[in-house]
Amino acid sequence: MLKPNNSWMWYYDQKYDALMLDLGDDMLFRVAIPTKNLIPCAFTRSTFTVDDASVYQSFLEGMSILELSAPRKAELALNAVAASRFHKPLMPKxxxxxxxxxxxxxxxxxxxxxxxxxxxxxxxxxxxxxxxxxxxxxxxxxxxxxxxxxxxxxxxxxxxxxxxxxxxxxxxxxxxxxxxx
CATH class of the missing domain: 2.30.30 (SH3 type barrels.)
Incomplete structure (x- = not known):
């Protein structure tokens, strides 16, 4: 399972038109949130904070009851952290x-x-x-x-x-x- 650290960086990649998370060691995570749903600060490079790590852990704990593989749980948790930090407000549907x-x-x-x-x-x-x-x-x-x-x-x-x-x-x-x- 991925262990968050302070070297992880959020950044927007114009080539892929996507928010990315640089996990170090030549590993990149592409966030599933469409660009149109990102708030302005998502387009500025920023670190994966202690708060991000705490939220990541909360999401992993909550999804422990799901029958998903460890890589799928990590994918869901990282996307959830990105949504909690960078998603525009939505109207209910x-x-x-x-x-x-x-x-x-x-x-x-x-x-x-x-x-x-x-x-x-x-x-x-x-x-x-x-x-x-x-x-x-x-x-x-x-x-x-x-x-x-x-x-x-x-x-x-x-x-x-x-x-x-x-x-x-x-x-x-x-x-x-x-x-x-």
Whole structure:
């Protein structure tokens, strides 16, 4: 697993038209956020801060319940850190998702399930602004939002919290105990 350090650098690469993270040792990470969704400071070179490292760790801990490979978890976590730091504010697009009963107040790094009429997917909470949250798709399989639009791994969307339910994870195998004595 990647271990953040103070030599990592955020920068915008005009050749690739993308925000990048230089991880040192000739390793580069290309952020999945479209250029049009980046705030102005994303175009200025900056270090991967202690706060970035802390948020990265929070995201990794939250996604430990997901059945993703270690490289996919690192990819999701780095994209989530970039979104938490450099993503423009979005208006909610809750109409794609079914309303849920009860009130869910997700926290940074939580995994939630969002359902459409065509399926459901798991999302990582990037930011909760009270009534709505910025979410990042945490499933590697795409999710159809409607007949013409779908979301892919690491794409972001802002959704009202009343559309979310807590992620229940994969069904756990029953635990058997041996009686001794």
């Amino acid at each position: 809750s109409w794609f998702f079914n309303q849920q009963s009860g009130t869910h107040q997700p926290q940074l790094g939580d995994i939630v399930t969002l359902s459409t009429d065509l399926g459901e997917g798991q999302f990582l909470i990037i930011e909760n602004s009270g009534t709505a949250s910025l979410c990042m798709m945490a499933d590697t399989a795409s999710l159809a939002l409607n007949a013409a639009k779908e979301m892919a791994f690491c794409e972001t969307i802002k959704v009202m919290n009343d559309r979310m339910k807590a992620y229940e994870g994969a069904a756990e195998a029953p635990v058997t105990f041996a009686l001794v004595g």
